[in-house]
Amino acid sequence: MISATEVRKTINGNEILHGISFEVAAQTVLGIIGGSGSGKTTLLRCLNGLERIDGGTIECDGVRLEAALGDAAYRRRVKELRRKVGMVFQHLHLFPHLTALGNIIEAPVNVARRNRREAETHAHELLTAVGLARAAARYPESMSGGEQQRVAIARALAMRPNVLLFDEPTSALDPRRVAEMRTLLRQFTAAGHTLVVVSHSIGFLTGLADNLLYMEAGAAIEYGATAQLLNAPQDARTREFLQQAH
Amino acid sequence: MPRRVSCPSRLIVILLCVCWPVAAAHAQGELRWGADPSGGAPYVYADPAKPDRYIGYEQELVEALAQAMGRRAVFVPTDWETIVSSLQRGEFDVIVNGLEPTGDRARQILFSKPYYVFQLQLTVRQNESRINSLADCRTRMVGTLGNTAASRLLAQERIPFRAYADPVGAYRDLELQRIDAVLLDVPMEMFYARRNARFKPAGAPFQPGTYVVGLRQGDEKLKAQVDAAIDQIMRDGTLERILRKWNLWDDRQAALRAQLDAPPTAQAETFELTNATFNWPEAIARLSRAALVTVLLAFGAMVLAVVLGMPLALGQSKGPRWLQTVCTVYVEFFRGTPVLVQLLFLYFGLPRLGIVMPGWLTALIGLGLNYAAYESQVYRAALEALPRGQWEAAYSLGMSPALAFRRIILPQAFRIALPPMTNDFVSLFKDTSVAFAISVWELATAYRELANASGEFLLLGGIVSAFYLAMSLPMAHIARRLERRMQRRQIIEQTTVEAAI
Numbered sequence: 001m002i003s004a005t006e007v008r009k010t011i012n013g014n015e016i017l018h019g020i021s022f023e024v025a026a027q028t029v030l031g032i033i034g035g036s037g038s039g040k041t042t043l044l045r046c047l048n049g050l051e052r053i054d055g056g057t058i059e060c061d062g063v064r065l066e067a068a069l070g071d072a073a074y075r076r077r078v079k080e081l082r083r084k085v086g087m088v089f090q091h092l093h094l095f096p097h098l099t100a101l102g103n104i105i106e107a108p109v110n111v112a113r114r115n116r117r118e119a120e121t122h123a124h125e126l127l128t129a130v131g132l133a134r135a136a137a138r139y140p141e142s143m144s145g146g147e148q149q150r151v152a153i154a155r156a157l158a159m160r161p162n163v164l165l166f167d168e169p170t171s172a173l174d175p176r177r178v179a180e181m182r183t184l185l186r187q188f189t190a191a192g193h194t195l196v197v198v199s200h201s202i203g204f205l206t207g208l209a210d211n212l213l214y215m216e217a218g219a220a221i222e223y224g225a226t227a228q229l230l231n232a233p234q235d236a237r238t239r240e241f242l243q244q245a246h
Numbered sequence: 247m248p249r250r251v252s253c254p255s256r257l258i259v260i261l262l263c264v265c266w267p268v269a270a271a272h273a274q275g276e277l278r279w280g281a282d283p284s285g286g287a288p289y290v291y292a293d294p295a296k297p298d299r300y301i302g303y304e305q306e307l308v309e310a311l312a313q314a315m316g317r318r319a320v321f322v323p324t325d326w327e328t329i330v331s332s333l334q335r336g337e338f339d340v341i342v343n344g345l346e347p348t349g350d351r352a353r354q355i356l357f358s359k360p361y362y363v364f365q366l367q368l369t370v371r372q373n374e375s376r377i378n379s380l381a382d383c384r385t386r387m388v389g390t391l392g393n394t395a396a397s398r399l400l401a402q403e404r405i406p407f408r409a410y411a412d413p414v415g416a417y418r419d420l421e422l423q424r425i426d427a428v429l430l431d432v433p434m435e436m437f438y439a440r441r442n443a444r445f446k447p448a449g450a451p452f453q454p455g456t457y458v459v460g461l462r463q464g465d466e467k468l469k470a471q472v473d474a475a476i477d478q479i480m481r482d483g484t485l486e487r488i489l490r491k492w493n494l495w496d497d498r499q500a501a502l503r504a505q506l507d508a509p510p511t512a513q514a515e516t517f518e519l520t521n522a523t524f525n526w527p528e529a530i531a532r533l534s535r536a537a538l539v540t541v542l543l544a545f546g547a548m549v550l551a552v553v554l555g556m557p558l559a560l561g562q563s564k565g566p567r568w569l570q571t572v573c574t575v576y577v578e579f580f581r582g583t584p585v586l587v588q589l590l591f592l593y594f595g596l597p598r599l600g601i602v603m604p605g606w607l608t609a610l611i612g613l614g615l616n617y618a619a620y621e622s623q624v625y626r627a628a629l630e631a632l633p634r635g636q637w638e639a640a641y642s643l644g645m646s647p648a649l650a651f652r653r654i655i656l657p658q659a660f661r662i663a664l665p666p667m668t669n670d671f672v673s674l675f676k677d678t679s680v681a682f683a684i685s686v687w688e689l690a691t692a693y694r695e696l697a698n699a700s701g702e703f704l705l706l707g708g709i710v711s712a713f714y715l716a717m718s719l720p721m722a723h724i725a726r727r728l729e730r731r732m733q734r735r736q737i738i739e740q741t742t743v744e745a746a747i
Binding site for chain 2 (some may be wrong): 048049050079082083086087089092093094095096097110111112117148155156159233
């Protein structure tokens with residue numbers, strides 16, 4: 001479903017990503033771990049075109065981004081890509097002037113040009129799925145962090161993407177809610193979605209991610225099945241990170 | 247009981263001690279006379295050859311009067327519109343500025359005996375065929391000097407007129423076809439219009455009146471001295487010599503001199519005094535019309551500013567480098583120079599480039615362009631106050647920049663911008679008063695003219711302030727309600743939902 005090859009990214013003359021490669025099979029979950037400044041959020045932003053890549057290729061659900069493409073062509077590909085990839089930001093970025101329902105139907109109605117009533121019906125289903133059946137008319141301001149996050153997830157799902165990107169989905173949650181969130185995300189793979197989850201919480205990714213990618217200083221250090229990477233890391237740097245994390 | 251004198255009051259005492267003798271000296275050896283030298287030829291004006299020196303027939307007249315009185319003439323440049331109140335406040339001792347002894351002025355100041363007989367002259371453009379007399383002007387716009395016998399005649403005859411601060415502006419607007427005719431005293435007409443090939447007189451001079459010296463009420467002693475001095479320079483031929491020099495001597499002046507020895511009753515019959523008095527209902531009607539102009543001006547300018555401010559803000563924050571520079575230059579130019587100067591430039595400067603607009607449109611566009619600079623900064627601040635994440639969230643949902651701006655950014659930015667925009671609108675509302683500089687008849691102009699004509703500065707000031715408040719307070723109220731409704735809408739919907747649960 002997703003295939004990244006030698007992805008490079010330079011910001012202000014500094015190379016932030018030094019050639020990252022990985023693959024994510026359909027209906028699986030890739031967890032990206034690493035310390036702060038390791039480049040994991042930048043990598044995630046490259047996956048839906050918020051950052052333009054300066055080297056390598058990303059292929060995602062049939063859309064191919066290549067560093068060599070001209071600006072206009074790249075923008076066209078990104079536009080196509082965003083129809084297929086949903087993103088949930090670490091800080092959510094809900095639209096404060098719209099209700100939960102308004103946040104969710106905004107893109108289906110104005111971007112995908114769906115019928116408003118149909119979009120609202122779908123939005124209510126999504127809110128029910130994330131456990132916020134009664135919150136449709138509420139504004140983000142009046143919600144708890146966890147509720148806001150579930151609205152953000154519903155908003156991303158409303159465009160029916162095959163791929164969902166999550167940046168630190170547990171940062172706004174208290175420990176009780178972390179397990180709920182894991183169950184919720186697990187359901188999405190069953191429903192046909194492919195997930196990429198950036199998290200500093202190894203505990204959260206255990207039992208969620210099928211594969212893990214460990215990043216350090218903009219480089220992919222180790223990539224493998226979750227159980228293998230956690231239990232028998234091959235690289236000394238991965239071992240050190242895991243020891244400190246525990 | 248001994249009392250300490252505080253520092254400020256001690257300062258005042260010292261100032262009084264220093265100033266009193268000076269003021270007293272004025273009363274003895276000097277004759278301080280006030281006149282408006284701006285566009286003031288041939289009365290008194292800056293010598294074109296030596297601009298730091300004032301010349302004019304009245305300047306020479308006052309020199310002669312002062313000499314006859316054994317005093318030294320000291321010229322105090324002042325403003326024609328406020329000349330009576332300046333005299334009352336004591337800035338000078340006499341007005342010598344082609345002052346007509348009108349009935350309303352007679353209640354405020356003393357007049358000397360007349361020293362000159364003037365007539366009014368209607369001037370039109372060379373190619374004008376419709377206007378041959380004042381009677382042809384009922385549906386036309388006539389320019390004149392504000393607060394004069396001519397303006398009183400026009401008001402009395404109910405002829406639409408525009409009052410100018412100086413004859414230069416009136417004749418220039420006639421030339422630019424902003425008005426259809428100019429009615430002014432013959433001395434001004436002679437100096438500013440007669441030699442201009444683009445103008446021609448419409449009919450003969452008419453409506454004779456006199457110029458007198460104005461004095462403060464209660465200054466009877468000085469009045470007697472001035473009257474005696476006028477008699478003297480008439481008798482000894484000094485006045486005739488001065489007037490002939492300025493090409494102003496005619497049979498009427500000779501007749502005026504002949505009356506020196508005639509019985510005093512003849513004088514009132516010979517010369518029709520311009521004594522139109524102040525008409526209150528008319529004044530209120532004119533104030534209401536001026537208020538309407540003010541409202542239209544403010545709303546028109548604000549619409550222009552609000553619309554034009556947005557592309558400016560976007561150009562400045564999101565445009566390519568060259569566009570950013572253009573927008574920044576625009577904003578800094580309009581913020582960094584006084585709006586008064588901008589209006590004068592648009593009104594008097596643009597016609598040189600072939601662009602002629604009526605005064606109200608000039609004021610509307612000038613204020614609109616000026617406030618667009620301010621609105622653009624309000625918008626820019628509002629746009630920059632929104633986190634970048636709002637754009638990114640919109641993009642990540644597949645929105646184009648235009649759609650993201652319209653659906654996500656603009657509604658949020660509008661809420662942030664609304665309070666400062668309201669503020670600007672109220673401020674723009676008051677700034678419409680600068681339009682008086684280009685003879686637009688809005689409230690401030692109306693106040694100045696009517697108050698000068700009647701001397702009712704306090705009463706008219708109260709009425710005009712009430713007009714301004716009656717317009718600006720509802721506006722502030724509406725804006726506050728709009729802001730509150732935007733905030734409350736969220737809370738209400740929240741609580742109803744929570745109540746349902």
